[in-house]
Amino acid sequence: MTTWIRRARSGGEALQTLVDGLAEALGRSVVLDDPLVRMICTSRHFGDEDRVRVRTLLQGIADDEIIRYVLSQGVAEWTRPGVLPGRDDLGLQPRYCVPIRERGHLLGILMVVAAGEPLTAAETEAIDRAARAVAVEMYAERLASDDDEEHVRGLVSGLVGSDSALRCAAHQRLVDDGLLPAGPHVVVTSVVVAGQRGPSGQVAVALRGALEPFRRTRTARGLPAVDQDRAVLVQVFDREPTEEDLEQQGRAVVRSLTTFLGPGPSVAVGVGGRRTALADAWISHDQARVAVRAARRLPRLEGVGDWERLGEYAVFLQLPDSALDESLLPNPLRRLLDDSAGARLEETLRCFLENAGSVPRTAEMLELHRTSLYYRLRQIQEITGLDLDDGAHRLVLHMGLRLWDLLQSVPEAAAR
Structure with missing residues (x-):
C-alpha cells in the first residue's frame, strides 16, 4: 500500500492522487476536507456512499447542517484519528477521521467512510501513511498561501490606512497587479468576531471561508484581508450596489461564521459608505468601523450595520467606547x-x-x-x-x- 504514495505529484493533483490511491487500496470512499469541512478532493464511490456524500458531490459543498454537526463533534480540535458517529436523520454514515496537522496548524481533515466491516490495523496504518503524505503537500501549499495573504493584508492595510502616501502606493499596486479595478463603485466591509473560545487560529480560518465567496461575484471583484479575529473586505462593483444587496451579503457572512464557529461567538458586520473610486476606500473603511460598532450595540440590527442607514446613531458612534x-x-x-x-x-x-x-x-x-x-x-x-x-x-x-x-x-x- 506504499508505492502509490511515492508516485504522487505536486499541488492539487498530488492531493487527488493520494486520495484516489488510498481509496483504491482500502476499497472505501475517501474525501479530503479543509478545516471548515469543505471538500478539497474526493475519490470515486465504492458502494458505500450515503446521502451526505452524494449531495455534497452534487452541490460541491456540504449542507450547513452537516458542517455544524461535524464541527460540533470537535473534529477540528482532534490531535489524533477518531470515528465521527453517523447520524441516520442526516443520512450520514460513520467516518474515520484524521486531522491533517503540521507544526501546530490544522490543514484539513481526511475522512474515510467507515460503514460495514471495521477497519483493520493494516488499513489504519495505510490511512496514517497517506495522512502524513497529505500533510506534507498541504503544508507546502499553506506556506505559499501565507506569503500571498501577508502581501494582500499589507496592501489592503495601506489602502485603508491613515497615511496618504501609503494609500497612494497601495492603490497603485493593487490596480497594476490586477488585484482590484480602480472603480466605479467601491464599498469596504468590516467583520469582527468576539467571544470565541476555540483553538487559536480557528476564527481566522472561518473568516477566510466566510469571505471567500465574495472575491468574485457576478457584479463585483473583492479582496479580503484577514487578521486573527477581524477582517476587511474591499469590493469594487460594476454597478452601484443597493442597500438590500449589501445587507444580504452581510447576512450571508454572519450565517457562514455561525455555521463554522457555532453559536457562541458574537459576529458583527459593518458596511461602509459607497465611494466612486478605489482611492477613497479608506473613507468607506472608516465608516465600516463605525457600522460594526452599531451592529454590536444595537440588537435590532441582528449583527449587520450599514453606514448609510445609521442616521443620527453615527454621531454618537464617533466617540470611543x-x-x-x-x-x-x-x-x-x-x-x-x-x-x-x-x-x-x-x-x-x-x-x-x-x-x-x-x-x-x-x-x-x-x-x-x-x-x-x-x-x-x-x-x-x-x-x-x-x-x-x-x-x-x-x-x-x-x-x-x-x-x-x-x-x-x-x-x-x-x-x-
Missing part, C-alpha cells in the same frame, strides 16, 4: 427612565418623536384614544421639565433615546 456611558444621558430623560411609569412613557415618547410630533399618527400606532395620549404627553413634560412643542427640547429627548439604545448592549471588547 470608553466615553459611551450613561453620563451622556440628558438629565430630563434620565428622570423619565427612572420613573415608575418609565417604560410606558418611553414607548409613548419614542412613537411621538418618530412621528414628528403628530398626535393622530402616534395615537393610531399606539392604539390609544387621543385623550389618553395627551395625558401621557403631559406626564412626560411634567417629569422631564421639557416642552414637547419646542423643537430644541424634542431634539434633546430624541438624541437621548438614541444614546440610550446604544447603551443597552455593551460589547465585550471595543472594535478597533
Whole structure:
C-alpha cells in the first residue's frame, strides 16, 4: 500500500492522487476536507456512499447542517484519528477521521467512510501513511498561501490606512497587479468576531471561508484581508450596489461564521459608505468601523450595520467606547427612565418623536384614544421639565433615546 504514495505529484493533483490511491487500496470512499469541512478532493464511490456524500458531490459543498454537526463533534480540535458517529436523520454514515496537522496548524481533515466491516490495523496504518503524505503537500501549499495573504493584508492595510502616501502606493499596486479595478463603485466591509473560545487560529480560518465567496461575484471583484479575529473586505462593483444587496451579503457572512464557529461567538458586520473610486476606500473603511460598532450595540440590527442607514446613531458612534456611558444621558430623560411609569412613557415618547410630533399618527400606532395620549404627553413634560412643542427640547429627548439604545448592549471588547 506504499508505492502509490511515492508516485504522487505536486499541488492539487498530488492531493487527488493520494486520495484516489488510498481509496483504491482500502476499497472505501475517501474525501479530503479543509478545516471548515469543505471538500478539497474526493475519490470515486465504492458502494458505500450515503446521502451526505452524494449531495455534497452534487452541490460541491456540504449542507450547513452537516458542517455544524461535524464541527460540533470537535473534529477540528482532534490531535489524533477518531470515528465521527453517523447520524441516520442526516443520512450520514460513520467516518474515520484524521486531522491533517503540521507544526501546530490544522490543514484539513481526511475522512474515510467507515460503514460495514471495521477497519483493520493494516488499513489504519495505510490511512496514517497517506495522512502524513497529505500533510506534507498541504503544508507546502499553506506556506505559499501565507506569503500571498501577508502581501494582500499589507496592501489592503495601506489602502485603508491613515497615511496618504501609503494609500497612494497601495492603490497603485493593487490596480497594476490586477488585484482590484480602480472603480466605479467601491464599498469596504468590516467583520469582527468576539467571544470565541476555540483553538487559536480557528476564527481566522472561518473568516477566510466566510469571505471567500465574495472575491468574485457576478457584479463585483473583492479582496479580503484577514487578521486573527477581524477582517476587511474591499469590493469594487460594476454597478452601484443597493442597500438590500449589501445587507444580504452581510447576512450571508454572519450565517457562514455561525455555521463554522457555532453559536457562541458574537459576529458583527459593518458596511461602509459607497465611494466612486478605489482611492477613497479608506473613507468607506472608516465608516465600516463605525457600522460594526452599531451592529454590536444595537440588537435590532441582528449583527449587520450599514453606514448609510445609521442616521443620527453615527454621531454618537464617533466617540470611543470608553466615553459611551450613561453620563451622556440628558438629565430630563434620565428622570423619565427612572420613573415608575418609565417604560410606558418611553414607548409613548419614542412613537411621538418618530412621528414628528403628530398626535393622530402616534395615537393610531399606539392604539390609544387621543385623550389618553395627551395625558401621557403631559406626564412626560411634567417629569422631564421639557416642552414637547419646542423643537430644541424634542431634539434633546430624541438624541437621548438614541444614546440610550446604544447603551443597552455593551460589547465585550471595543472594535478597533
